[in-house]
Amino acid sequence: MPVRPVPSWKKMKKQTLISLGLLFLIPVVLLAGGFLFSLINPEIAAGHPNYARNFQLLSAIRNFTFMASGGLALILWLLSCFFMILSKQRSMGWLFCAALGPIGFAILASLNDRTPSGTDRYARFVRSMNMVVRVVYELCVFVVLWMLAYQAMVLKRDLMILYQSATTGMSTAQIMDQQNASSGMWAFGEGLEVMYLVVLFYLLWPIAFNLVARLAAPASASPEIR
Numbered sequence: 664m665p666v667r668p669v670p671s672w673k674k675m676k677k678q679t680l681i682s683l684g685l686l687f688l689i690p691v692v693l694l695a696g697g698f699l700f701s702l703i704n705p706e707i708a709a710g711h712p713n714y715a716r717n718f719q720l721l722s723a724i725r726n727f728t729f730m731a732s733g734g735l736a737l738i739l740w741l742l743s744c745f746f747m748i749l750s751k752q753r754s755m756g757w758l759f760c761a762a763l764g765p766i767g768f769a770i771l772a773s774l775n776d777r778t779p780s781g782t783d784r785y786a787r788f789v790r791s792m793n794m795v796v797r798v799v800y801e802l803c804v805f806v807v808l809w810m811l812a813y814q815a816m817v818l819k820r821d822l823m824i825l826y827q828s829a830t831t832g833m834s835t836a837q838i839m840d841q842q843n844a845s846s847g848m849w850a851f852g853e854g855l856e857v858m859y860l861v862v863l864f865y866l867l868w869p870i871a872f873n874l875v876a877r878l879a880a881p882a883s884a885s886p887e888i889r
Contacts, residue, residue: 682746683866685739690859692739696732700725744771747866752777765809765861772865773801784876785869805861808868812860816853 705721744761748754751774760767776786792800828835842849 678746678750679866679870682743682750683863685743685746686859686863686866689736689739689743692732692736696728696735699728699732703728743862744768747771750776765858765865766805768862768865769801769805772869783869783873785872788872804868808864809857809861812857812864815860816856819856820853 703721703725705718705725707721741758741761744758744767745755747768748757748771751771753774753776757771757774760770763770773789775790776783789797789800824835824838827833827838
């Protein structure tokens with residue numbers, strides 16, 4: 664009995680899910696790297712023979728752990744963009760968009776994929792727009808997703824302040840004063856969180872669109888339409 668080939672649209676969905684999975688791994692890698700970085704204390708070499716050599720060795724290991732986690736996160740980011748390009752069946756030249764961060768990923772996500780028409784409701788939805796409407800739509804999506812990402816970051820920050828206050832006994836005002844004392848570091852970290860969430864929302868938006876459209880489809884719809 665001949666083996667039926669896997670439809671190309673299913674392959675594309677698999678590649679999109681791989682891209683999403685790689686994106687989820689980025690914060691895991693960064694958190695693990697930060698944990699190991701804080702766990703390695705070169706000062707534990709104090710009071711032991713060859714203190715200077717051991718201190719330098721531990722410092723090198725500590726710095727390598729930090730750089731390795733950052734490098735691995737960068738590789739995961741490039742792979743996520745790579746599989747997004749594969750899901751669109753586009754040239755690998757588009758990989759240069761990865762250097763633009765969330766804006767580059769927005770460009771990749773807005774590309775028309777070359778899967779057979781009629782297999783993806785979101786793809787058919789965006790293909791139905793003319794050029795002007797499509798540009799306006801993509802700009803609106805980018806702004807809305809960025810606003811949602813920012814609000815999600817603010818919510819997470821407020822929840823973390825409440826959690827820290829409950830576990831340490833400090834008031835929320837004291838915790839906020841501590842954060843304001845190192846506002847530059849916190850602003851940088853929160854900016855990274857917003858950019859990460861923008862990319863994550865870009866991956867989830869077509870999936871959510873297709874899911875809602877499928878659930879809203881009439882029960883009598885044919886399998887091709889559903």
